[in-house]
Amino acid sequence: MEKITQRELLPGVRLCCVQTDRLRTGTFSVSFLRRLQQEDAAKNALVLNVLARGCRAWPDMRRLKAACQEACGAVVEPEYRQYGEILAAGFGAAFPDDPWLPAGSRNLERVIRLVSDLCLDPDTRGGLLRNDYVLSERQNLRDRILTAVNDKPTYARIRARALMCADEDYGVYPLGSPEEAEKITHLILTRHYQQMLAVSPVRLFYCGALPFEQVRDTVLDSFLTLPGGEERRMPETEIRDSAAVLRSETEYMDVEQGTLVLGCRLGGYVAPQEQPVLEVFNRYYGASHTSRLFRTVREQKSLCYSISSGCDRHKAVFTVTAGIAFDKRYEVMEAVLEELDRCRAGELIPEDLEAARVSAAAAYRMTGDKGGALDSFYLGQELLGSSARPEELAALALEVSPEDVIRMAQRVQPELDYFLRGPEKEAEA
């Protein structure tokens, strides 16, 4: 059985420790919680990539990689995770846990030291982040932002979100825009970095065999130079009601397959106790093999290969995405809305609802078998104001009633019907 301990180590700095001897892989991460906003997004992304180029102890990628290899193949990477309009920006590490290595390996200590060096002790010139690293990573970031277009379904979701939430921070692309990236100098980035360290709430996570006290002591020792004195204020996500009407947008690209995205809002905050209800509804409606959308749109009508629904409980936004032929847009959209109406009207299929319950419960339970999944889970719970564990949510999922699901379906308000498709002429041919 795992032991979970969560403590505030310093003002605004919390450590969540999951002690378990069941896994071979240890997980450690540090996240600086930032509000997602246009003026900061590119800076947040860029600063991590610059830090990942090297620190004083390992000033370039070769030596940094050598340090990871010495830590028995530890994988240490910049991480950006989004929870509504909150961005958890930092570094995540996966490494072979100490019990599976020769005695005295102290691998966790190595990894924590490596991550803290990357975060807190960069290789600077005159107190500023290295200009050559900033220029090189700025170009890479610009290229990476533009690369979003390469993955069409993801690009369609990004565009749908930007259009639906045009005047909200949620519509901002987490990596920022090429124009914003272009403006960043090493001076601007150093200031941003210092501000990030000083005022962002910090979340540390560990999952592995070692006890809380040992992890806490190592963390405190390694993160001692984290600046103090200023208040670390928790960012928040703004939740909006739905627009009154469903609007339609179409964009064109030279693609073989169209991507349809239906963007919806849940009309207000998702309370912690409603999480299992949303999870069960999502699986019943569109996120499983027994979902209404899979059964009808794919299996009965053969209209697509992929169709699924998803939700961001932090922003109370719900989406459906489908890869379809260009001429099937209205047929698919009609089927998607028809199935939603059936849920709202209470026309539920008991066996499929039970399938959604057990599938949601199993998914919660499986979370406990992966360090990375537990990291995201516990951070997500904290941001929702919940202290529930995966097994508790699994038990609650099994108790979700048809009335709960109907109420959740009635909250889903379609707001944007977005279609990314090929040129008009090709579709008509």
Place this chain on the structure above:
Amino acid sequence: MIPREFAEYGLTRYAGVTESGLAVYVFPRPGLQTKHALLAVKFGGCDLRFTIRGKWKDAPAGAAHYMEHKMFEMPGYHAAMKLSAAGARANGFTSSDKTGYHFSCTEGFMEDLEELITFVSTPYFTEESVAKEQGIIAQEIRMREDQPGRRVRTELMKALYARHPVREGNLGTEESIARITPDLLYGCHESFYRPDNMVLCCAGNVDPESILSLAARLLPEKPRRKPPERDRGEEADLAPVRVRTETEMPVSMPVFLLGSKLPFVPEGKDWQRRLLLAELSCDLFLGEGSPLYAALYDGGAINRSFSAGVTDFPGGGVCCAGGRCRDPQEVLGRIVDAAETFRADRETVERFRRLQKAARGNFIMALDSFFDLCHTQADGHFMGFDGMESPMIRSGLEPEEAEAFIRETFRADRLALSVVRPTESGKG
């Protein structure tokens, strides 16, 4: 079931074979909630010419993948839906050498396993259902055609190989799948979906003996016919058919993949050693910790999308490197130049030893992924080697072998370059 303990990893593997010839491997992992099963069939995208009842047959490209889709359909129900209804996460995949059916669950493992073995061993193909699937798979094919990473790989294989079926891709084309009929699928099922051509791998808090008993009960019959023969068009020539291939897509900057064919080595331990050497050599030469990677990255020729590795398939394998960059030809040129002068000097030897240490750590971490664990076991079973022995074999490799491999593999006359260039509409 015969246990074999891997003490340094705290893992025991149980192995057994049913009377009918089905190989069963089980990795018990008490304490974890997830339980996983993979039933794999040695029939993949590269099996396009084979015998059915002793007669040679040419199958349309995409036949194994089409079969994978249709196997879930049972008389009166859909197996994936049934497993999903029980809380399991079920899926299938088709690679160049095999088709896999798998599920993960937390409860009801034995019932789910019974369903898995039952549906994989029950062929049920009607004219209507086979025709219906064409629309779905056509959408899957179009989805893949929009993925530059897929496109660049497909074109690279066509540039490297003149006849090998890896040229065709596992999904086939809309034209080729239109030729698939229920008769063909029944023939493929009879030839390949037989216990002695399949392997069952399970991991989690499960009981090995119960699994073997269940498999023996559900698949009791020993196949009467000989296993099918296959023609996978092995090629001896290591030179590519074309040195460069280019296509256009809506991408923001060029996407590229370069590759070099591995010499053919028959399945078995020699092939395993060859693959491990190829992987380690790629990492040594082109991995993040290499001088070449640093020089290319620092000069802006590549970015973090760049990676190198080995892809293997029946009768062959390719060392690949690629990503997104402005000038793929320049990257290729730098790689060829660096390979010519590559030496196992002291720094390289130190790095080689570090990579061996890191690879052992990565192997330990991979034991937490039941999908990877079962997949590796199935791969080894079909290819005649034991994946659990990989760390030991890897630790026996020497830097001088890597030097020879790199100098030989990344020669200009061995490499082909595949590039997807941006169309006007894709430029940012």
